[in-house]
Amino acid sequence: MWEKTLLVAILAVFTNSLADAGPYAPAAGQPGSTAVAMDDPALVAWATDWRNYLVGEGCDTRWQSPELALGQATGTSEDIVGLGRGGQITMTFTPAITDRPGWDFAVFENGLSDGFLELGYVEVSSNGADFFRFTNDSLTADPVGAFGTLDATNIDGLAGKYRQGFGTPFDLERLDGVSPLLDVENIGYVKIVDVVGDGTMQDSSGDVIHDPYPTAGSAGFDLDAIGVIHQVPEPGALVLLLPAAVCFGFLRFFFYSRR
Numbered sequence: 001m002w003e004k005t006l007l008v009a010i011l012a013v014f015t016n017s018l019a020d021a022g023p024y025a026p027a028a029g030q031p032g033s034t035a036v037a038m039d040d041p042a043l044v045a046w047a048t049d050w051r052n053y054l055v056g057e058g059c060d061t062r063w064q065s066p067e068l069a070l071g072q073a074t075g076t077s078e079d080i081v082g083l084g085r086g087g088q089i090t091m092t093f094t095p096a097i098t099d100r101p102g103w104d105f106a107v108f109e110n111g112l113s114d115g116f117l118e119l120g121y122v123e124v125s126s127n128g129a130d131f132f133r134f135t136n137d138s139l140t141a142d143p144v145g146a147f148g149t150l151d152a153t154n155i156d157g158l159a160g161k162y163r164q165g166f167g168t169p170f171d172l173e174r175l176d177g178v179s180p181l182l183d184v185e186n187i188g189y190v191k192i193v194d195v196v197g198d199g200t201m202q203d204s205s206g207d208v209i210h211d212p213y214p215t216a217g218s219a220g221f222d223l224d225a226i227g228v229i230h231q232v233p234e235p236g237a238l239v240l241l242l243p244a245a246v247c248f249g250f251l252r253f254f255f256y257s258r259r
Helices: 002-014 235-257
Strands: 049-054 088-097 105-109 120-125 166-170 187-194 198-202 208-210 222-228
Touching: 088 222, 105 120, 105 187, 166 222, 187 222
Parallel strands: 198 208
Antiparallel strands: 049 088, 088 187, 105 166, 105 222, 120 187
């Protein structure tokens, strides 16, 4: 992984500035960015398990440890699971993620800079069998070399939009009503599918998605973690709240009855 870091640093000196800005949110730290910091207090939980890890080409064995994507994001280049070109993994959540106003979860990649970004499709499921993909858009017009750069303002609805330590957020409301098989208030599964940046994959509008290609060693999307912002309450929490609610109601009745 240090080789990738070194190459990115060297090439950044010689590459031209990023392409003209697009209409979407900018890089982490810039005004209007939607990036979620890994220590944001809004994050209340993290993925609890994984399944169906299908590694693609160009990913060395040392990066094929799915358990490294469990728990809290680290924001480093090392503590990740590589998907390889076209690979995928499904992360599971207990309790499930639920739809509430605003962002509901965030996906963390290990992009080494605001420009060197490796992208992935994001799909969710309530039953673990039927998955539904977030609509996405890529406005990067030209192919990107192995360690070329992207502009975050040209990317929407794809994981990997932000550098390491910052997650790309997703709102389940965007998928509300897409199918009777999807309950956006009970999402126990999030699948990440690597976007191969060679021009063979498309966004929701049918436009080609470009990202750095071909990379090697840890090719493709590198998943650090998935953080939960809105979570289905555990049954135990409701049980604990019930006595308090009953007590409050009794005290309120007693107070007003004495007036």
